[in-house]
Amino acid sequence: MVLTYFRRRKTFTLRDKIPPAFAGDAGRLGFIVFMQVAAMFGEGKGGVVDKPDPRAAGDVVVVKIHAVPMCTEYKGFISGGTGDRFGHEAAGEVVEVAQTGRVKVGDRVVVQPQNSCGKCQMCAIGEHIHCSGGRNIQEIVGTEPASATYAQYLHKMEDLLSPIPEGVSYTHAGMACCGLGPTFGAMEQMQVNSLDTVMVTGLGPVGLGGIVNARYRGARVIGVESHPYRAALAKKLGADVVFNPTDEDILDQIRDFTDGIGVDKAVDCSGASAAHRLMVDAARRKGQVTFVGEGGDFPLGASRDMIRKGLVLRGNWHYNLGVYPRLMKVIQDSPEQIDTFITHTFPMREVQKAWELQATGECGKVVLDPWA
Template sequence: MCTEWQSWREGKHSCELGHEAVGVVVDAAQSKRLKNGDRVVVMPHAGCGTCPACLAGEHIHCTDQRDLLAETGSSSGIGCYAEYLLKPDYLLHPVPDDIETDHAAMAVCALGPSFTAMERMQVTPSDTVLVSGCGAVGLGAIINARTIGARVIAVELHPYRTDLARALGAEHVLDPRAPDLIEQVRALTGGYGADAAIETSNNPAAPPVVLELLRARGRLAFVTWSGELPVKRITGKGLEIFGSWHWNHEQFGDRMMQRVRDARPLLDKLTTHRFALADVADAFALQATGRCGKVLLYPAGVPDRMPAMGTAKAEPAL
């Protein structure tokens, strides 16, 4: 589950919920890439597959998305909150046998956007990375940075997510309301600021603040859609700015699967709750409180093998 709860909160109706999933191929049709029974990570949207963006593996940036319902004559099948899903085979990435299905599910929005951000910012173990916002994407950014070996400073207001950020490896979690936030970050970074930062909070006021938390010639990535930046400060600090919507499974599929392997213990902490599809309203209500990390939704019901702390009825132990 990702941000669909926001539409639920606002009372907006949709029959096509969900844009991230992992599942099993049940009808491979004429595919030469996949066969029935293959486990796959489902990438978002339906890029045309032939434009320059798609040919580079950047399907998320395709400006000529396919209309799968019109092509197939189906009345449904493009939302991931469902038992079955229609998808072009080039937007499905095979899951290796040694990776659990639940862990593979983290390869989409939990890890994907910040994976791209850190690839483009060339984050290394010697870097200090600032993560603005500790929702599911921001928490995934902490996992990506810590798995690389980088030091993490996070900025978050919600107490539950502050605790979870620390459990995932953030060395410091700072209150964004603190009047001396910039001074705090500089004090933690030798007086200079963070080497790289990723803004995930979607707070319109955040971008210019995050910019000031970076050192001169720092790197800043956005996995968000709100706010503005002062060009004068970008130029004055010599910053590199990146927009990171998702990840390129054609170029980085093997590296992402290795990231999932390396991050397994942290992914188990990130996955705080699991719900059956029939209980999706309860899952939305939980997400609206902010008292969760990543939430998984199961069309056939939560598997019995799941530990009690991962069910909807239990608060996770951080």
């Protein structure tokens, strides 16, 4: 006889009720254990569905997710997308391991995005985000991997789990993913400091995280954003001024604010070609420009923009895992800013409302609670 248990919200989890000696063999014992995951149903509809609980195997552990920061998944929602594998940001607790390794049951962890091989040159130096190989998780666990974070449980390789310091909440710790991570990595590379004027273009959640990071380093901060809600939120987070990119004289405004010199360092988080061009034009001679927002092409003159001006241009996706403790210190030292940055929290079963809110732009970082 096969016993099937459907976990509902606000009820105990069968994983916690199975004796530890048998937990890893639940399937063999006849238990089919289900968790809830977020799903898009098309036509602007979303909710949760049941999927089998993940089980640990090899160095792939199971994480019980407590906080799910939302990224750009809402774009698929508003275009009528469907599916049940969403999300790449999370913070949670290790609840199952298959072997002794880097983490143990009970560890509180940040789930790093992406998949990596753990062996190549990039992985060896902490640049897992740039690994070109990755691993086949399905071959390790023997079933379809639970790799999406909009869920109650998750499969994850143990080397992509970073420890959460004591006293840091799951919700705040989750900001070490895309909330603060990409712009932290950019500012680490540019060595932003208190002598700098930093411009951040595109003040969605990633760009707002850039305001937090730049202010933490003591820089004078310029934001560039057209949405009134986001512009106001940026000022609350520490931006000295926010310019509207639709103003025809925005470049003159930036130059006036910097006494005609230009900004020392600039980070784009919009992916807009116009913002890319603005960064290059607004940067001072020997300045630095970092592209974080994914986007299209823009005109760039090697002589005019780089050689004669002496600019350093770079791209940044995430951050080196070796600097994770420094990023976590930003979070630990900035509790009020992080609370302001996270404007909304929803139960995961209300994911449709969360996606609808994100589509309006009337929010900062939004977090889902899989267990509420």
